[in-house]
Amino acid sequence: MTRLATLHVERFRNLEPLDLEPAAGINLISGANGAGKTSLLEAIHTLSLGRSFRGNNASELIRHGADDLLLRADVRTQSGHTAHRLALQRDRRSMTLRVDHENVARLSELARLLPVLALHPQSDDLVLGSPDYRRRFLDRVGFYAQPDFHGIHHDFQRALKQRNALLRRGRREPAWDQLYLETARRLEMARRSVLADLNQRITALLAQMLPDSSLALRYLPGYRQDLDLEQALHQGAERERDQQASLFGPHRADLKIALDDHEARQVASRGQIKMLVVLLHLAVLDLWAEVRGEPAVVLFDDLASELDADNRRRVLDYLGASGHQAFVSVIAANAIDDEGDIQARFAVSGGQVTPG
Numbered sequence: 403m404t405r406l407a408t409l410h411v412e413r414f415r416n417l418e419p420l421d422l423e424p425a426a427g428i429n430l431i432s433g434a435n436g437a438g439k440t441s442l443l444e445a446i447h448t449l450s451l452g453r454s455f456r457g458n459n460a461s462e463l464i465r466h467g468a469d470d471l472l473l474r475a476d477v478r479t480q481s482g483h484t485a486h487r488l489a490l491q492r493d494r495r496s497m498t499l500r501v502d503h504e505n506v507a508r509l510s511e512l513a514r515l516l517p518v519l520a521l522h523p524q525s526d527d528l529v530l531g532s533p534d535y536r537r538r539f540l541d542r543v544g545f546y547a548q549p550d551f552h553g554i555h556h557d558f559q560r561a562l563k564q565r566n567a568l569l570r571r572g573r574r575e576p577a578w579d580q581l582y583l584e585t586a587r588r589l590e591m592a593r594r595s596v597l598a599d600l601n602q603r604i605t606a607l608l609a610q611m612l613p614d615s616s617l618a619l620r621y622l623p624g625y626r627q628d629l630d631l632e633q634a635l636h637q638g639a640e641r642e643r644d645q646q647a648s649l650f651g652p653h654r655a656d657l658k659i660a661l662d663d664h665e666a667r668q669v670a671s672r673g674q675i676k677m678l679v680v681l682l683h684l685a686v687l688d689l690w691a692e693v694r695g696e697p698a699v700v701l702f703d704d705l706a707s708e709l710d711a712d713n714r715r716r717v718l719d720y721l722g723a724s725g726h727q728a729f730v731s732v733i734a735a736n737a738i739d740d741e742g743d744i745q746a747r748f749a750v751s752g753g754q755v756t757p758g
């Protein structure tokens with residue numbers, strides 16, 4: 403399985419320099435408010451994706467008074483035969499990435515070796531937030547689930563940028579429209595196929611997590627569904643000319659999350675929304691594990707505040723049985739009463755992380 407075998411952190415938020423050997427299963431991280439629990443999860447997230455799940459301000463991650471931060475980890479795969487050492491160093495202007503002591507240019511090389519999914523209070527945006535959040539979520543799922551997804555996404559973004567540049571100059575060219583249509587169609591197909599796979603995992607999870615409910619994600623393509631994109635561009639040509647921007651296509655897509663055939667954000671209770679969000683993330687982990695043949699790493703910030711005792715139990719049971727490596731933070735150790743599934747405990751206090 404892909405798992406973090408070691409983690410080394412220096413000059414990151416309030417954390418004292420630390421070396422950790424996490425367990426392959428559930429790692430429970432407990433401590434008081436402000437102790438540094440979230441910071442520890444953020445360090446893992448940053449090593450995979452170059453940024454925290456709490457906003458994008460890299461400078462804030464560097465310990466106050468320091469010039470740079472350093473993160474390093476040994477990542478092992480399923481059989482344990484392949485191991486890689488990842489390192490990320492960043493100062494206020496630049497970032498240096500290394501895999502096995504060699505510099506690499508792209509963050510995606512780290513992300514591919516260490517797929518990380520984070521669940522945190524902001525994750526409710528998946529149901530309650532803007533379409534943008536849901537699109538990015540789906541694209542991240544696709545990035546790990548399909549080898550060519552990244553390229554397809556990149557090609558569309560480039561075509562969109564070029565088309566928008568032309569529209570800003572009051573121009574439209576059939577050749578660029580054609581490229582736009584083609585790349586948009588490929589991205590839409592890729593997203594729909596990721597979503598179909600995800601819906602299958604959701605159905606499998608529902609019985610355990612939300613019995614008696616139905617849940618499905620539907621793709622809204624970013625233009626009227628009774629048209630195809632070419633027709634939408636044709637009909638909307640005047641509006642695009644006025645607004646000098648591409649108004650139809652995958653960059654305007656959304657996901658409709660239907661709970662018992664109603665839009666979840668309109669009918670679900672707070673607790674149900676949290677559970678939906680957890681369930682969707684677990685479905686993603688299962689999908690990644692299935693297509694990659696290797697479980698992923700999940701960060702679960704503040705589990706206790708997210709879920710009641712029964713639901714916490716369900717989630718921990720599920721995680722324990724799934725083989726994913728989990729880092730679960732809770733405000734006090736006793737918030738998790740049943741210790742059955744927990745393989746390692748870490749206490750955080752004043753930025754110090756200690757096992758046990």
Ligand SMILES: Nc1ncnc2c1ncn2[C@@H]1O[C@H](COP(=O)(O)OP(=O)(O)OP(=O)(O)O)[C@@H](O)[C@H]1O
Pocket residue numbers: 414415416417433434435436437438439440441442461462463464465466733
């Ligand atoms: N760049 C930084 N340098 C030093 N300290 C920082 C930096 N950024 C944040 N902090 C501090 O780190 C501390 C730990 O924050 P963190 O969010 O990790 O706590 P937590 O244990 O998750 O707390 P809570 O239970 O309240 O969510 C906070 O007191 C915060 O002010």
